[in-house]
Amino acid sequence: MHRASWIWAAVLILGQPGLALSQAPEQTIFGPAQYEHPAAGPSRAADTVAVPADVTGPFTLRIRNGAGEERVNAGWVYLNGVQIVGPADFHPQVDELERPVPLQAGNELIVVIRGRAGTRLSLAVSGRLKPPVIDSVAPENGSAGTLVTFTGAFFDPVPANNQVAFAGADGTPAQAAVIAANASQVTVRVPELAASGPITLTNSRGTAQSTAFTLLPLNTRFTATRAGLTAPLTRLSTPVTPFVEGANPGDSFIFDLVTLPTKGTALRDNNKLSFSYQATAAINEVDLFTYRATFADGSAREGTARVKAYNQGNLTACTRTSTLAQRTNVVNCAFYGEVVTRTSATGAPVTVQYIAVRPSSGAAPKAAVFLIGGGDFNLNFTGSAATGLATFIGANFL
Numbered sequence: 507m508h509r510a511s512w513i514w515a516a517v518l519i520l521g522q523p524g525l526a527l528s529q530a531p532e533q534t535i536f537g538p539a540q541y542e543h544p545a546a547g548p549s550r551a552a553d554t555v556a557v558p559a560d561v562t563g564p565f566t567l568r569i570r571n572g573a574g575e576e577r578v579n580a581g582w583v584y585l586n587g588v589q590i591v592g593p594a595d596f597h598p599q600v601d602e603l604e605r606p607v608p609l610q611a612g613n614e615l616i617v618v619i620r621g622r623a624g625t626r627l628s629l630a631v632s633g634r635l636k637p638p639v640i641d642s643v644a645p646e647n648g649s650a651g652t653l654v655t656f657t658g659a660f661f662d663p664v665p666a667n668n669q670v671a672f673a674g675a676d677g678t679p680a681q682a683a684v685i686a687a688n689a690s691q692v693t694v695r696v697p698e699l700a701a702s703g704p705i706t707l708t709n710s711r712g713t714a715q716s717t718a719f720t721l722l723p724l725n726t727r728f729t730a731t732r733a734g735l736t737a738p739l740t741r742l743s744t745p746v747t748p749f750v751e752g753a754n755p756g757d758s759f760i761f762d763l764v765t766l767p768t769k770g771t772a773l774r775d776n777n778k779l780s781f782s783y784q785a786t787a788a789i790n791e792v793d794l795f796t797y798r799a800t801f802a803d804g805s806a807r808e809g810t811a812r813v814k815a816y817n818q819g820n821l822t823a824c825t826r827t828s829t830l831a832q833r834t835n836v837v838n839c840a841f842y843g844e845v846v847t848r849t850s851a852t853g854a855p856v857t858v859q860y861i862a863v864r865p866s867s868g869a870a871p872k873a874a875v876f877l878i879g880g881g882d883f884n885l886n887f888t889g890s891a892a893t894g895l896a897t898f899i900g901a902n903f904l
Contacts, residue, residue, distance in 0.1 A: 530634040530712050533561050536615070537630035538570070543578070543619040555585075555613040560660055561633040569603040571596070572626040581627060582618040586610065593620075607631070636660050637712030638668075643705065647720035648696055653685065654705075655693045656716065662709040663688050670694045672719065673703025696721070759799040764808055767795040772811070783813045792841075792894045812841070812894040842889025842896040861887055861896060 536555045543549045557565075567590055571577050580593040590605050609631075619625060640658040648654060662668050665687040671679035680701070682694040692707065705716040761781065763774050772795045773782045781797065793813045800806040843860050889896040 530637055531710060532632050533558075533635045534630055534632045535561055535565075538568075538628045539630070540626060540628045541617045541619060542626045543621065543623060545623050548618055548620040551617045553615040553617075555609065555615050555631050557609050557611055557613070557633065560636050562636050563609065563633060565607050565609045565631060565633045567605045567607045568630050568632070570628045571601055571603075576624060576626050578619055578621065578625045578627045580620045582616075583629065584614075584616040584618075586613050609633070635711045638707055638709055638714040640705070640707060640714045640716040643716045643719060646717075647722050649722045650696050650698045650700060652696045652722075653693055654696060654719070655691055656705075656707060657691050658714065659690060660709075660711055661687055661689055661692050661707070662711075665692075667709050668692050669708045671706050671708075672697060672700035672721075673705075675699050675701040679706070759801055762798045762800065764796040764798050767793045767813070769793040770813070781811065783811075812843075841894045842887070842891070843894060844891040859887075861889075 535558060536553070539553065541549075541551050567583070567585070569583065569591065579596055581596055582592050583590045585607055590607060591603055595603055615629075615631075617627075617629065619627070636659075638658065638660045640656045642657045644655050644657070645652070665684040668684050668687055670682040670684055670692065672682055674680040676699065678699075680697040680699040682697045682700070682705075684692060684694050686693045700719075700721055702721045703718055705719050707714045707716075759779075761774060761779065763772055763781065766772060767783065770793050771784050774780075775782065781795075783793070794810055795813075796808055796810050798806050798808045841861070887896065888898045
């Protein structure tokens, strides 16, 4: 008979680039199991040793003999019908035996003990953890801040347990922030000091290396910009701050005026961080002008600012105390806009829908922003992103 007893701890050795499997982290896949010889004559026990999918060879069988009067003097261990150890291996009286063994997916283990009653031994089998593997990288190119996803195998599902490094511009690997992870995918953000070259991922199993990743100039990261706010004719210097699609938090831009609006005047503020707009005609429609957003590295994109201007008569309607019956007044006093941002862990785009409405006090416009992708709280507002005109605002919009 035999019974399982105390468990030997598997030894985990942090993998290094280019490790041979014999140096990879070791993993116990069977036992330690204790085999006892309760009575005179031979005793026989059989077990099955299964090899997990994430473990590979070389495999090692280890035997720990009993102590003192419990020491086995004659024993046999068979694996898949092949004798691994025999009585001669227990002489002189040994404390431990270690043998390399070949394994299949499923294996039959037989232990035979002969001699005096009360002797025992314990047996364990170990292999090597398979190191992580990167099969693909998507996208294969991008600029600093781009979210990149590795697809492969044997990643750690805890993001912080995967260390990812890009080639570095100064020759030193650039560490990347790991955004999300599971056993087959890891998503990271390209670090600011990255350069073109292979990417390495290291966890407790070892190290994997991808094919070469191509770093793109930053100016290929962000796309067309847009901005829009409501502006009364009676108030000067209504601020207009562009939204730069695809920019990362912390990015800073300076703005330059490219073309003048057709129905009003646009001015850039002294610090080049926003514009001001003033209508010059009694209009009640959207005006627009183009501008350029420039990043610190000199890369730039041009965009269009659309400004909803309304005349004094309509302003009176807009500042009137709102009631359910009169809520449609808000439609003509609001600017509707949509932008696409990279806010999900996988980098998938998320559309942001917003309404900018000037308070009845005549103060600066306030923007109510809602992420589309979950419930909309029955706010139910729609409009044209191309013109900035709101077409409907539901009763629950405040």
